[in-house]
Amino acid sequence: MINLTTQGTSLKRLIIILFIFASSISQVLSQTINFRTYKVTDGLANSNVYYSLQDSRGFLWVATSSGVNRFDGKKFELFTTDNGLADNEVLMIYEDSKGRIWFLNFNGRLGYYFDGKFYNPDNNKILKNAITKGSFISCFEDSNNRLWFATNQQQIIEINHDKVIVHEKPNNHPDTDISNTFIFEDERKRIIAVNSKGFYYIRKETLENAPSQYLPISFKSFHYDNRTKKLLFISKSGLIELSKGQFKVRRRIPEEIANQEMASFLISKNKLWISSVNNGIYIVEPDGKTISHHLAKKVISQIMEDRDGNIWVTTLGSGLIILPANTENVLQYTTGAGLFENTVYSVVKDGSGQLWLGMKSGNINLIDRNRISKFNPLTTNTAYNPIKKLEYDKERKSIWFASNNTLGEISLDKPRKTRYLQEKNNLTFGVKSFSLSRKGKFAFSLASGVYILENKDKPLIFQTQKNLPDQHFFPDRSFKVFYDSHERLWFSNVNGLFRYENNKVDTLSKKSDLFSKRVTDIIELPDGNMVIGTYGYGLLITDGKDRITRMGVKEGLSSNICRRLGFDGKNIWLTTFSGVDKFEYKAARRKITTYKIKNGLTSDEVLDIFIDDKKIYLGTLDGLTLLPRNEPPPKTSSPLFYITNFTVNGKQYKVREIPEFQFNQNTVSVQYTAINFSQAKELYQYRLKEDWPWIETPNNTIEFGSLEPGQYELAIRAKVLDSQWSTPATVPFIIRPAFWQRWWFLASMYFLVSILVIGLIFQYFKKQRKKEHDELSMQSKIILLEQRALQAMMNPHFVFNIMNSIQYFINTQDSQAANQVLTGFARLIRKNLEICTKSYITLDEEMVYLKLYLSLEKLRFGEKMTYEITIDEDLDTEETMIPSMLLQPFVENAIWHGIMPQEEGGNIHINVTQHKNEIVVNIIDNGTGIENSMKNKISSHVSRGMQITQERVSLLNKNKKGTISIHSRQTGESGTKVTVKIPV
Numbered sequence: 001m002i003n004l005t006t007q008g009t010s011l012k013r014l015i016i017i018l019f020i021f022a023s024s025i026s027q028v029l030s031q032t033i034n035f036r037t038y039k040v041t042d043g044l045a046n047s048n049v050y051y052s053l054q055d056s057r058g059f060l061w062v063a064t065s066s067g068v069n070r071f072d073g074k075k076f077e078l079f080t081t082d083n084g085l086a087d088n089e090v091l092m093i094y095e096d097s098k099g100r101i102w103f104l105n106f107n108g109r110l111g112y113y114f115d116g117k118f119y120n121p122d123n124n125k126i127l128k129n130a131i132t133k134g135s136f137i138s139c140f141e142d143s144n145n146r147l148w149f150a151t152n153q154q155q156i157i158e159i160n161h162d163k164v165i166v167h168e169k170p171n172n173h174p175d176t177d178i179s180n181t182f183i184f185e186d187e188r189k190r191i192i193a194v195n196s197k198g199f200y201y202i203r204k205e206t207l208e209n210a211p212s213q214y215l216p217i218s219f220k221s222f223h224y225d226n227r228t229k230k231l232l233f234i235s236k237s238g239l240i241e242l243s244k245g246q247f248k249v250r251r252r253i254p255e256e257i258a259n260q261e262m263a264s265f266l267i268s269k270n271k272l273w274i275s276s277v278n279n280g281i282y283i284v285e286p287d288g289k290t291i292s293h294h295l296a297k298k299v300i301s302q303i304m305e306d307r308d309g310n311i312w313v314t315t316l317g318s319g320l321i322i323l324p325a326n327t328e329n330v331l332q333y334t335t336g337a338g339l340f341e342n343t344v345y346s347v348v349k350d351g352s353g354q355l356w357l358g359m360k361s362g363n364i365n366l367i368d369r370n371r372i373s374k375f376n377p378l379t380t381n382t383a384y385n386p387i388k389k390l391e392y393d394k395e396r397k398s399i400w401f402a403s404n405n406t407l408g409e410i411s412l413d414k415p416r417k418t419r420y421l422q423e424k425n426n427l428t429f430g431v432k433s434f435s436l437s438r439k440g441k442f443a444f445s446l447a448s449g450v451y452i453l454e455n456k457d458k459p460l461i462f463q464t465q466k467n468l469p470d471q472h473f474f475p476d477r478s479f480k481v482f483y484d485s486h487e488r489l490w491f492s493n494v495n496g497l498f499r500y501e502n503n504k505v506d507t508l509s510k511k512s513d514l515f516s517k518r519v520t521d522i523i524e525l526p527d528g529n530m531v532i533g534t535y536g537y538g539l540l541i542t543d544g545k546d547r548i549t550r551m552g553v554k555e556g557l558s559s560n561i562c563r564r565l566g567f568d569g570k571n572i573w574l575t576t577f578s579g580v581d582k583f584e585y586k587a588a589r590r591k592i593t594t595y596k597i598k599n600g601l602t603s604d605e606v607l608d609i610f611i612d613d614k615k616i617y618l619g620t621l622d623g624l625t626l627l628p629r630n631e632p633p634p635k636t637s638s639p640l641f642y643i644t645n646f647t648v649n650g651k652q653y654k655v656r657e658i659p660e661f662q663f664n665q666n667t668v669s670v671q672y673t674a675i676n677f678s679q680a681k682e683l684y685q686y687r688l689k690e691d692w693p694w695i696e697t698p699n700n701t702i703e704f705g706s707l708e709p710g711q712y713e714l715a716i717r718a719k720v721l722d723s724q725w726s727t728p729a730t731v732p733f734i735i736r737p738a739f740w741q742r743w744w745f746l747a748s749m750y751f752l753v754s755i756l757v758i759g760l761i762f763q764y765f766k767k768q769r770k771k772e773h774d775e776l777s778m779q780s781k782i783i784l785l786e787q788r789a790l791q792a793m794m795n796p797h798f799v800f801n802i803m804n805s806i807q808y809f810i811n812t813q814d815s816q817a818a819n820q821v822l823t824g825f826a827r828l829i830r831k832n833l834e835i836c837t838k839s840y841i842t843l844d845e846e847m848v849y850l851k852l853y854l855s856l857e858k859l860r861f862g863e864k865m866t867y868e869i870t871i872d873e874d875l876d877t878e879e880t881m882i883p884s885m886l887l888q889p890f891v892e893n894a895i896w897h898g899i900m901p902q903e904e905g906g907n908i909h910i911n912v913t914q915h916k917n918e919i920v921v922n923i924i925d926n927g928t929g930i931e932n933s934m935k936n937k938i939s940s941h942v943s944r945g946m947q948i949t950q951e952r953v954s955l956l957n958k959n960k961k962g963t964i965s966i967h968s969r970q971t972g973e974s975g976t977k978v979t980v981k982i983p984v
Helices: 011-021 125-129 743-793 796-811 815-835 843-864 888-899 930-936 944-959
Strands: 036-038 049-054 060-064 067-071 076-079 090-095 101-105 111-114 117-119 136-141 147-151 155-160 163-168 182-185 191-195 198-202 207-210 222-225 230-235 238-243 246-251 262-268 271-276 281-284 291-294 300-305 311-315 320-323 331-333 344-349 355-359 364-368 371-375 389-393 398-402 407-411 418-420 431-436 442-446 449-453 471-475 478-483 489-493 496-501 504-507 519-524 530-534 539-542 548-551 562-567 571-576 579-584 593-595 606-611 615-620 623-628 640-648 651-653 668-675 682-687 695-697 701-704 710-720 729-735 840-842 865-871 881-883 906-915 918-925 965-970 976-983
Touching: 049 300, 049 311, 060 090, 060 311, 067 090, 090 136, 101 136, 136 182, 147 182, 182 222, 222 262, 230 262, 262 300, 271 300, 344 389, 344 615, 344 623, 355 389, 355 615, 389 431, 398 431, 442 478, 442 489, 449 478, 449 489, 471 496, 478 519, 519 562, 530 562, 562 606, 571 606, 579 606, 640 710, 640 729, 668 682, 668 710, 668 729, 796 815, 796 843, 815 843, 840 843, 843 865, 843 881, 843 888, 843 906, 888 906, 888 918, 888 930, 888 944, 888 976, 930 965
Parallel strands: 049 090, 344 606, 431 478, 865 906
Antiparallel strands: 036 320, 049 060, 060 067, 067 076, 090 101, 101 111, 111 117, 136 147, 147 155, 155 163, 182 191, 191 198, 198 207, 222 230, 230 238, 238 246, 262 271, 271 281, 281 291, 300 311, 311 320, 331 623, 344 355, 355 364, 364 371, 389 398, 398 407, 407 418, 431 442, 442 449, 449 471, 478 489, 489 496, 496 504, 519 530, 530 539, 539 548, 562 571, 571 579, 579 593, 606 615, 615 623, 640 651, 640 668, 668 701, 682 695, 682 710, 710 729, 840 881, 906 918, 918 976, 965 976
16 A cells, blocks of 8 residues: 655654755635646645656656656556655656656665666666765756766765766865755856855865855755756845856845745746745746735645646645646636635626626625625525626616526615515516616516516516516516617527517517527627527527528537627627637637636636626636636647557557567557646547548547558557647557468469369369250250150041041031041141140140040040030139140040940049149049059050150159159049149
């Protein structure tokens, strides 16, 4: 555990620390500037802070009694003896030309930090030889790169590269005192040590007194310019400059400061900052007369200004204090300055210059020069009833005020008198806003609507929801009222924005939907244009023709929720819950300037604004802020930016010593930081290759998983919201490919794959040729079988029998029957010729053919054979295609082998239906039966037509996606059913 209290309890140590820094803590109430304090709760090692230093990289090093902090604006990184410090109580920090950060310690042991490592007497021989009996208090590097360390025990340590030389007080000079000196080099390269007792030249072997017209008051009251070799120090006679051996009084110190016990000093923007030993800081303006006093009763150990203009104040017991850059002229009133509370809802100044503040509690704080008083004008005592509006009435010499449920007027005459707005029937009301016209009218908005009293000088009495001779009323819940210079009343309610003039109400929301939005504030500009603040839709600027120019977040505003408006004659000011925005009204290109906590505001949540000739008064959630009116807008420089951690697969690497990585070392984690003491939000951008687009992120860590092999140049840059992007920090690194990702392996694989692909292509075309050959062969077989099927259907027996029938009818002189048989036979022959060239015919053609065939067989056999053909009505026979000559062999077989063997003959029924994607043909006879026929069969004769048909079906099934199926079974003791299923 880190000890956060001052280390050591010996009386000697306490006396020495008090001698060096003088410790005393107290507080007074006064106006102050925008100091911010970092404490132990923020990460500071100890509230006793001796020294601060900004190194060449921009980091702030802070020396405390419990270790050293390194600060980047966000995080205090702590270093103690556990990390390699030579002592936890560090009195001063110094950076030499090599970038080593030296720690001057209380215990007389030196140490330094370089390239991520701490060096101390236990791991460095030179530092071991430089151990002294006293405490180190100051350090200096001369033009020959020799380091000089002053102590508080009559010793000066010189480190000349790897040699340590100890300079001690000569025994033969009892009046010489070299304790607590400041060491510097003059233009003749002479090394001089100076303290409040005198100036001393440091020779190789001796010390010599140097002539001096003035003496410093403390070893801490020095400033040395290494470039010009000029020395500045505070003496009892003022600010002294020593240059080329000549002393000159640069500034006189005002008497009230000179009488204090002075210590360190700083010159910033030509202002002289002087710390007293136990009474804070005095700031002397360039005129030498104007003085302000801050941080009263605090013990100041050092004042330092960093490269961005931030001023850092180290204290004993009060932590580390910063005054952000460009905020030294921003003044603040808080409870510490005498306010009775911090939340300021409204601000106004009266004719005598008194500042009136409406507070959250309902009190009014009155500031008259350096005196702060308070009173409560409200008649009721409720938990939340802030004074949300104040307005000065020059004509009546009074202040009008409004809270949630009270509206009234306070006279400035003494004793003060207050009169209140009253409802005629003593009903309560909720106040939203009010406005006074130049001609004495008084308008106010309530929860019930907007009311106008014709004369503010008369008693403030109104009647709810009434139009009276001296009162006008507009219904609906209202938010804002405002009288312009033309006596027009602008008011907003739940239905939008309206304008009342000459007893007529103009509904502005009919002209633009933007006028229907909730209005929070209205002001009039000198040119007659109106500025309207809205709740969620930004700022509206409207001219005399009600044309609107809208400004919002896209145009640079910090928020679209506006609260209060102001105009300083040149700039429009807008308060929001995210700060204060300002832009020049008549500028061709309106540039938004935003003020936030970093610019000196007590809070980003700004509730009201008042502007006078010199200052901008801002009432905020945490006090009152006073901005200089004519000061140029703050400028923010790009932050210094560094990569702090580079990790690959969990292993950390130094950024400057990154090796090449293997293909599986491809999970990269990067941490980085921007040096930013402004408290403004930071943004980062990164890219992995120069020609890749930037990717934006608010995080200070990036993770890359499973990066592909290749050359990368990681670039990361940073900015704060209103600055330019910083110079990118880059880290080049290489991820080497695996052997199977290298060119020779890929080339070999491409070659092998090419050979394989060529072989596969060859095999593919070979199979294609074979397939085409097989298909041609199959088609030829199908054609041949179709021809043979035709021949089989027209078998000689059938033709012979038909001819015998014709001859019979001729011999019996039955010419009509002969003609009928002859005509049917001719039609059958012609139909055979038509379909013999087609592989597929329509179902309708097949049925016609079967009817021709069956009709001829019926003529031959007479009543011995009957037949019937039924077709499903939903079946489209003219569009349904089936293989040609497929069904006739089964019908012929049913006649010859099923019906003819029976003396009584029989019936054939052909039924055609569709089931899903199949045509189902059932050929049913009541003949002998297929099983009985097979049993009674004598010869081994095989039906040629049936055999050819089976072969055709087999070939068709190979050549088509669908499968033609044929099933036959005996239906009982006799009869046969043949089912043919044909896919369609």
